[in-house]
Amino acid sequence: MTNSRLEDLMAIDPGEMSEDVQKEFFNELKASRLFLPVNFISNPINPEELEEWETLELSEPLRFEPVLLKINEKFVLPLFTNEEALEQMGRVNVINYAATDIAELLLNLENVSEVLINPNTDSSIGMARESFVMQCLADEISGMIDIASDLNEFAVPLEQNTKFYLRSETPFMADEAEEDVFTASEPFFVSSLDVFHPEYEYLNVLVVPKGMMFLYLGNIVDNLEENHDVVLAPVIRFHLEESENDTFIWKAIEQELGG
Structure with a gap:
């Protein structure tokens, strides 16, 4: 699965996006899979040590923590739509994660202020953590949101x-x-x-x-x-x-x- 259409939409200046284009962008974002840089806490896997088609039996669940950037004294979660954009991070562990799963992860990362997709590129897009969660988990939230208590x-x-x-x-x-x-x-x-x-x-x-x-x-x-x-x-x-x-x-x- 590629993110080519999402990347095309990201190239449009947000101020010039029509309402229909904005809606398409959020739909593409919700359906996307993005590269999430992580640090493994346990069971690190080195692909170079694996034989072709070899599988591993994990003795405990694989655990990781996302790599965060600190920009202007705020923590930012970097995400990437393709491997070329990811290269700027250098050698780093990554997980190819569904945007909806990333949104669920963000629910527990209250120290994160913003999500930055393809940072330091011409089509970089930043979103507040709350906006990313709301857009990607719209269907789930619609069934459980309590406006009075969740608005803040x-x-x-x-x-x-x-x-x-x-x-x-x-x-x-x-x-x-x-x-x-x-x-x-x-x-x-x-x-x-x-x-x-x-x-x-x-x-x-x-x-x-x-x-x-x-x-x-x-x-x-x-x-x-x-x-x-x-x-x-x-x-x-x-x-x-x-x-x-x-x-x-x-x-x-x-x-x-x-x-």
Whole structure:
């Protein structure tokens, strides 16, 4: 199995990826097998000592720990799509691991801040640990996630100022706002698509600044025209910037995590 299509998608500037391309990228990532540099803790295997077709009977389970890089005082897990990209690591033990298995491994590596695929190459891509886990384990997490308790664990900061959308049957945000400030004290479900529930009369456009925490559910939910695909971490406050007819423009001005 090769990662040629994943590598083609990685060559595209993330800022120029359309929504469809982003979805394809995450699908390819989830289906991929990647080279994971490791240090063996027990039962090290030296391939040069094995005869052709020789097999080993292990007296105990093979155990290993991933090789981590330290970049800007943060621990990063390097992954590689092919052997050529891996060469920069020098002579190192590697395991060819399914991305979903790597994601499960990352659940227990809380000291890791980021996953870096093909580091020091022209098509290197970095992802927050939480994002990698959410994208690769979307199906598993969808059956067990408790938004209220897991939001703080899986939420990640926005990498740029972003617009989200919330259509509703009533202008509830404007009605509940005090001095033009609406406060969401619970996880706030919104959409990344402006076509979300087009049959609803009122449209709230939410401008959320870079750095605020959110949880993306796009690979978990079906039918994005009818279901929210983003959760904004509470407590989050929005200021009403302007309104015209049935459209309200809001800007997130404050977020108090764990509120």
